[in-house]
Amino acid sequence: MILFENVTKTYPRTQRPALDNVSLEIPRGEFVFVVGQSGSGKSTMLQLVMKEQDATDGRILVAGRDLDRLAERKVPALRREIGCVFQDFRLLPNKTVYQNVAYALQVLGASRSRIRQTVPETLELVGLAGKEKRLPHQLSGGEQQRVAIARAFVNRPPILLADEPTGNLDPGTSLDIVHLLQRINRTGTTVVMATHDTATVNAMRRRVIELHQGVMVRDQQAGEYTTGSLPRIRLGDGAPLLHGEGAGPITAPHGPGSAKQPDAGRHDVSAGDDPDLAGPELDDPDEVDELPPIGRDADAPRPRRGLFRRGRRTPVNSH
Ligand SMILES: Nc1ncnc2c1ncn2[C@@H]1O[C@H](COP(=O)(O)OP(=O)(O)OP(=O)(O)O)[C@@H](O)[C@H]1O
Secondary structure, X not given: OEEEEEEEEOOOOOOOOOEEEEEEEEOOOOEEEEEOOOOOOHHHHHHHHOOOOOOOEEEEEEOOEEHHHOOXXXXXXXXXXXXXXXXXXXXXXXXXXXXXXXXXXXXXXXXXXXXXXHHHHHHHHOOOOOOOOOOHHHOOHHHHHHHHHHHHHOOOOOEEEEEOOOOOOOHHHHHHHHHHHHHHHHOOOEEEEEEOOHHHHHHHOOEEEEEEOOEEEEEEOOOOOOOOOOOEEEOOOOOOEEEOOOOOOOOOOOOOOOOXXXXXXXXXXXXXXXXXXXXXXXXXXXXXXXXOOOOOOOOOOOOOOOOOOOOOOOOOOOO
C-alpha cells in the first residue's frame, strides 16, 4: 500500500536531507506511528505520501501508484484515496459540524442523497451524533478533532494520515482520539500517525517507525516510544543510532511485496435515513473556495506552506 525504496528528500538550499535513504513498507490496513524529535522528517514523510513533496531520490509507491511517474493531472485522484488530519483541526469556523463534514463530500461531487446518508453515519462513528448543528467554537478541542477525523474519513479513504493529531490535546483526550483512529483502522483503513506523544504510543503498542535526523533508526512491531531514557546502540561507523535496546524485536523494512496491489480497503458503514441526524442543507455551493486544505480536497488551491506545514500551536480546551 505504501512503499518507500531508498527514499531521500533534500529541500532546496539545505545541507542535510530531511529524509535520508528511507526504505519501508506499510501494508494495507496497518496502523503505524512515525515518531522522532522535531525536525526528524516525520511531516516530510507524510508530505511525500501525499505527493505534496517529491522525493529527490528513490521510489515511492502509494495505493499502487508510482509517485515519480504520476502525471500531475492524476494527483487529485491519489489524494482522494488519502484522508488527512492535522494538529490544528483546520475546520471551517463559520460552518456547523455537519456542514464541515458534508463539505468534504460536496467538493468531490457526491450526490445529496449520499451526503445525507454518509455524513450522519460518520458523525455517529466518531461519537458526535447529536452535535451536528454546533459550530467549531462550541466544541472542545477533542470534539473538534473528531470533526476533522470525520471529515477526513467521510469518503472512506483507504489511507488516513494524521500529523500530530493530539498535539493540542490533553493526555486523556489524546488517548480517546487515538482510540478513534484505531477504530477507523479496524474498518480496513491504513492509519499512519506522526507524533511526539510518548504516552499514546506506549499505550497502543502498535508498529513504530522512528526517524532521527531523517534516517529511519527503528521499525518495530508493537513498539514503545521513550525519548532520551533508553540506551542507544551504535551500529557502526556512520550508521544511525538505534533506540531501545531490549525494547522488543527490531524488524527490517518489509519487502516490496504487496505495494502494487490496488487498494480495496474501503468500508461502508450502513445507516438509515434518520431525519434527526440529517443536518441542514448546504446553502452556498461557492463555499468550496473556503475549504481548508484536507487530503482529499485535491482540487482546492494548495496552500503555499503545504498541507502538512504547521499552523498555530495554541493549546485549546480539550475537555
Ligand atoms: N519546505 C521546507 N524547506 C526547507 N526545509 C524544510 C522544509 N520543510 C521541512 N524542512 C526541514 O526538513 C527537516 C525535517 O522537517 P519535518 O517538518 O519533516 O520534521 P518533523 O519531524 O515533522 O518535525 P516537527 O515534529 O517539528 O514537525 C527539518 O530540518 C526542516 O527544517
